[in-house]
Amino acid sequence: MVRDPFADDEAPDLQEVLDALDDPDCRAIVSALEEPMTASEISEESDIPLSTTYRKLDRLEEAQLLFEGTEIRPDGQHASIYEVDFEEVVIALTEERDFETEIARQPRTPDQRLESLWSEVRKET
Template identity: 75%
Template sequence: MVRDPFADEDQPDLQDVLDALDDPKCRAIVRNLDEPMTAEEISEACDVPLSTTYRKLDLLTEASLLREGMEIRPDGQHASQYEVDFEEVVVALDDDRAFEVGISRVPRTADERLRDLWSEVRKET
């Protein structure tokens, strides 16, 4: 089923966010992602083996810290691109003194939302 990119996402699991942020290679990926990049470009920029890069990208996307989109290429060999999907991560105590995580995001333009929707459709086909 295609995920609705227009819907507000639930906040990710606290442990997923902490695990991703605790990982030095994940932090290096976030630091180097100043524009959308493919896994191969990230691997090269961060000097991390490609197989490791894919594992770190999975950690970061599962924690909702990266957004995966699609780079549409004229030759039909489309590639996933990744970009940072947060401005701020806040870990706080709720009223019951349990930890909770909040992620602030930059509002997406109509073009970005359309691109996200198209990426989700492409994944399903």
């Protein structure tokens, strides 16, 4: 099923966020992503093997800390590009004494929203 890229995301799972931020490779990837990059560019910039980079990108996406878009290329060989999708991660204790995770983000541009929709469609085909 295709995720609605225009809907607000649910709050991320606390453990997924903590695991991603605790992982040195994930932190290196976030540090390297000053601008949108492909997985191979991230691998080269962060000096992490490509196979490991893909696993870490998945971990960061599951924690809702990365945005995956699509770079449209004239030759038809489109590529996934990744960029940091948070400004701040807040972990709070609710009145019910439960932990709550909130991620502060910049609003997505129309282009990013279209990229997200395209990425979700590509995953399903």
